Amino acid sequence: MSDQSPAAPCSPYDALLLLSFGGPEGPDDVVPFLENVTRGRGIPRERLKEVGQHYFLFDGVSPINAQNRELLDALRKDFADHGLDLPVYWGNRNWAPYLPDTLRRLTQDGHRRVLTLATSAYASYSGCRQYRENLADALAALEAEGLTPPRVDKLRHYFNHPGFVRPMVDATLAALAELPEGVREQAHLAFTTHSIPTAAADTSGPVAGHGDGGAYVAQHLDVARLIAEAVREETGVDHPWQLVYQSRSGAPHIPWLEPDICDHLESAHGAGVPGVVMVPIGFVSDHMEVKYDLDTEATAKAADLGLPVARAATVGADPRFAAAVRELVLERAATERGRSPERCALGALGPGHDLCPVGCCPARAPRPAAAGADSPYA
Incomplete structure (x- = not known):
């Protein structure tokens, strides 16, 4: 692809995936959602009903899905305003739209190199590695269906952008x-x-x-x-x-x-x-x-x-945050093309790594994780 192409600034990437936690959108969703969150821990359904009481205070609706829709709109507007032809998809770990469904749609739409923005700004098992494990699970599910999954990378941590x-x-x-x-x-x-x-x-x-x-x-x-x-x-x-x-x-x-x-x-x-x-x-x-x-x-x-x-309010769909995501996308794309772009970061720690190294935020038990140095989907 020529660097004069409108899509060149994002090359080799052809899609962005907004990856989030997910949340219930009505009273009937609360317990099934919590069952997804606590999958494999053997927590009784009655206990989950107790845990879910704070959701019922808000009519069983978590604000997170609506806020992700606002962020999607902000990202798409910012990309369009700056001439970036990069479609943005959205998938959740624990509620609809589920990550495997979104990755399947991405694959069927013909996308082969996907960048992921996780709605967690910091390093930790639950804030990074677990998202990468969920990505690996979803990619494995696509392979089991006979599909060729896209390569998926993850944007660096943006807490100090x-x-x-x-x-x-x-x-x-x-x-x-x-x-x-x-x-x-x-x-x-x-x-x-x-x-x-x-x-x-x-x-x-x-x-x-x-x-x-x-x-x-x-x-x-x-x-x-x-x-x-x-x-x-x-x-x-x-x-x-x-x-x-x-x-x-x-x-x-x-x-x-x-x-x-x-x-x-x-x-x-x-x-x-x-x-x-x-x-x-x-x-x-x-x-x-x-x-x-x-x-x-x-x-x-x-x-x-x-x-x-x-x-204080969180950043939410602030246009400055949407612009930061665009900058991170362009930075990572340029790096993948062999260039050395400016890596914007404030504070004492500097910009983080693009590729999570082996041993970074280790799993509670060994599980494959995508978008890292130990990824089976490199």
Whole structure:
């Protein structure tokens, strides 16, 4: 293909796959969805009904699918506005549209080289490796059907791309402005992300960085520092901050990352902190963990304490994030063509790897994973 072709900037890629977690879209979907999420763990259906109560508070609808549709629209608009002829597909791990169905459609539409954008910005087993395992499972299913699956690559982690960080800075400033004027300057920032087992955190990222929270904690701390510094530069106020965790779901005897956001709010109140802004840097959109664990549970805890809180928005379908995805697509495509494009990243950690190395975010049990150095579908 000539570099003068309109499709050349994306070559050798001919499609982008938005890969997400998925969520129920009605009360009847909740338990089947949770059965998909917990597949293989033997959790009784009655227990899943209990676990699903926070979905029923929202009529059984997770916001994530609607938010992914908005992101799809934003990506397609940005690509069209910049002359990129790259179709965008969407598949989920745990609910319709299911990943295998989307990959089958991609294959039947004639696509042979596919880039994947996962709606998880950081390194971890559940945020990266598990997506890659699901990709490998889906590709194996296509082969079993007699189809020749496309080659699938994954965009690098984008937690420190300006198109992810800057919208979070603006959201933090907007949330600070929501606090009562008398507590605003002394407010603390609580940067929140999904808690994971400490063992999973310690082995996140490449092997050389394993231990003491691994890449998962290091990447979140770097983003939190970037946002706090930007807020200080724009307001002249140095707000104290801490990385805290939410949405723990594991067995009580297994250590998970702490402190929990509700425990942190209680400690902050006890220390005389006049207000807190919760900044969900660990999430791409305002899905259920944000709407329930922060907007419902943590906000209720703060109300009980009499502690003013505000919650910053996630990046969602912000046009700057869509533009960042376009830049990452063009960067990866140029790299695949043997060029050395500028790799945009803020903070101390620099741009991440394109290809997950062997031993990166290792699986709980050995399973094939696509889009990495150990992929059976290279």
